Amino acid sequence: MQQAGSQAQGATAYVTLEPCSHFGRTPPCADALIAAGVARVVVAMQDPNPLVAGQGLQRLQQAGIEVASGLLEDQARLINPGFISRMQFGRPFVRVKLAMSLDGRTAMQSGESQWITGPEARADVQRLRARSSAIITGIESVLQDDSQLTVRDLGLLGEMGIPHQPLRVVLDSQLRIPLSAKLLAAEGPVIIVTTEMTETSETAKVKALQDLGVEVLSLPLRDGQLDLDALLRHLAQAHQCNEVLVETGARLAGSFVAQQRVDEMVVYMATTLLGSDARPLVDLPLTQMSQQRRLKMTDLRQFGQDIRMTLQSLTES
Numbered sequence: 001m002q003q004a005g006s007q008a009q010g011a012t013a014y015v016t017l018e019p020c021s022h023f024g025r026t027p028p029c030a031d032a033l034i035a036a037g038v039a040r041v042v043v044a045m046q047d048p049n050p051l052v053a054g055q056g057l058q059r060l061q062q063a064g065i066e067v068a069s070g071l072l073e074d075q076a077r078l079i080n081p082g083f084i085s086r087m088q089f090g091r092p093f094v095r096v097k098l099a100m101s102l103d104g105r106t107a108m109q110s111g112e113s114q115w116i117t118g119p120e121a122r123a124d125v126q127r128l129r130a131r132s133s134a135i136i137t138g139i140e141s142v143l144q145d146d147s148q149l150t151v152r153d154l155g156l157l158g159e160m161g162i163p164h165q166p167l168r169v170v171l172d173s174q175l176r177i178p179l180s181a182k183l184l185a186a187e188g189p190v191i192i193v194t195t196e197m198t199e200t201s202e203t204a205k206v207k208a209l210q211d212l213g214v215e216v217l218s219l220p221l222r223d224g225q226l227d228l229d230a231l232l233r234h235l236a237q238a239h240q241c242n243e244v245l246v247e248t249g250a251r252l253a254g255s256f257v258a259q260q261r262v263d264e265m266v267v268y269m270a271t272t273l274l275g276s277d278a279r280p281l282v283d284l285p286l287t288q289m290s291q292q293r294r295l296k297m298t299d300l301r302q303f304g305q306d307i308r309m310t311l312q313s314l315t316e317s
Contacts, residue, residue, distance in 0.1 A: 008036040016076040018047035018069070021056040030056040033065070040066040044076030048087035082133065082242025085263065091232035094261055096246040096253055097128055098281055099268040105278035106250060111144040120304030121268045123153075125247075128266065130156035133241035134167040136231075138252040139176050148186040149247065164188060167239060171226050171252060175205045184212050191215045193226055228261050254283035257293060265295065265311040268303070 019029035019041070033041060041060055046069060047053060060067050077084060082093040099116045100106050107113035115122065129135060130151045137149060149168045151157055157165070165188030170177060173195045177184070184190060192209055196218055206216045219230045235241040246256055256262050267281070286292065299310035 008038055010037065010039045012040040012042060013038045014042045016044045016079055018043050018045065018052055018054070019056040019060065020047065020049070020052050021059050028056070028059075030059045033060060034063045038065060040068070042071055043067065043069040044071055045069070045073045048084050050087070080242075081263065086236045086240070086242055091229070091236050091261075092133065092241045092244045093263045094232070094244055094246060094256065095128065095132070095264045095266060096256055096262050097125060097266045097268075098253060099270065100281050101270055101272045101274040101278070103273050103275070103278075104281050105274035106281055107279045108274060109277045109279065111140070111249075111279075114145065116272065116274075117268045117270045117306045118304040121270070121306040121308065124303050124308065125268075126151055126153055126156060128245055129166060129247075130160055130162065132166050132243050132245040134169050134235055134239065134244045136169045136171070136244055136246045136248065136252075138248045139170060139172040139174075140251065141248050142170055142172075142177060142181055142183060144249075146182050148182045150186050150188060166245075167191065167235075167241065169193060169231070169235070169244075171231075173221075173226055175202055175209075177209075179208055179212070184209075184214060189213075189215070191217050193217045193219055193231060195219065195221060195226070225255055228256060228259050232261065250279050250281060250283040253281075257282055257284055263312065264298075265309075267309045267311065269307045269309065271305050 013033055019033055021028050021030045043057065047056060057067050057069060085091060085093040098106060099113075099121070101116060106116070129149070130153075135149045137147075141147070150165050157163070165186070167189050168183055168186075169191045170183065171193045173193075175192070175194050177192060190213075192214055194216065209216050217231075217234060219234075220227050222228070222230075232244070235244060246253065246262075284293070295311040297309060298312050299308075301308055
C-alpha cells in the first residue's frame, strides 16, 4: 500500500488471506488498508489463526470498507498449506520426498543410493528444501550418506525471501551421530531427537552436541519408535515450522506412512532398474490387499529423464 500511495484511495484490494488484526512481526495489515483509503477488499480465505479468525474482516467493515470473502478459496488454500496446518491442527504440513527406480527400489542392499535420479530432478529437490521450514531425516541416512541436507543454491532461498537454511532434524534414538558429521558443521540450526538419557556416556554426548550449538530434544517412544506426533507438535510450537520435508530411507518413511502423518508425497521415478535385492520404497509390512494405502495423484511431470509424481490424501483403503 505504501508503494501505491494516493493511488490506493478508493481502490479494490485483492488478497489471498484475511488481513491480520494484531501486532506480530509487523503492524496489523487491516489498519494499513484502512489508512490507505481503499474502498473494497476481496479476500480469498479467512485467516485460520485464532488471533485473527474473522477479526480483520470485521475491522475493515467497521471502517466502512466493503468486504467480500471466499473468492477462489480452494486455490488460496493450496498456496500456504503449512500455515493452515499449523493453525488448524497444531502441526506442520508434512511432505515426504522419495526417489525410486522403475522397479520401486530406493537403494542397493548396502544402502548405496547416489545417484538414482538425474541432475534435473535433484535440482528440483533443492526447491523443495528451500520452501521447507525443516528437513527431517533418520540417523541411518546420515551414517550412510553424511549429507549436509542444506540448500546448495542460496539463490533459491533469496527467491523465496528466506534468510537462513532450513532447520535440520535427525531422529537418533541412541545418539549414534558422529560429532564429525558434515550436517553438524554446515550452516543452519540442527536438532537431534533422541530418547531419555540414562548413561553417563550419553550425557557426555549431549554436552558435546550442545557445545556445537545443536539442540538435543528428548521425546518418548510410541510403539517402540520416537513419537512423531510429539516431534511435529514441537516443531510447530517451538520453531513455528509450517512445512517440513522428510528426506530419509524406507524405514522412517514407512513410519510416517503407518502413523498417517503424510500430507503429501513427492516421488521421483528414474528410468533405471536396481534389482530385486535392492531396498523398497517404504518399509510398510502389509500382508493383505485390504491393508493397502491409497494415494491421490495431484501432479505428474518430467525432469530430464525422470518423472515426478506428487501424491496426496494418504488414507487406508
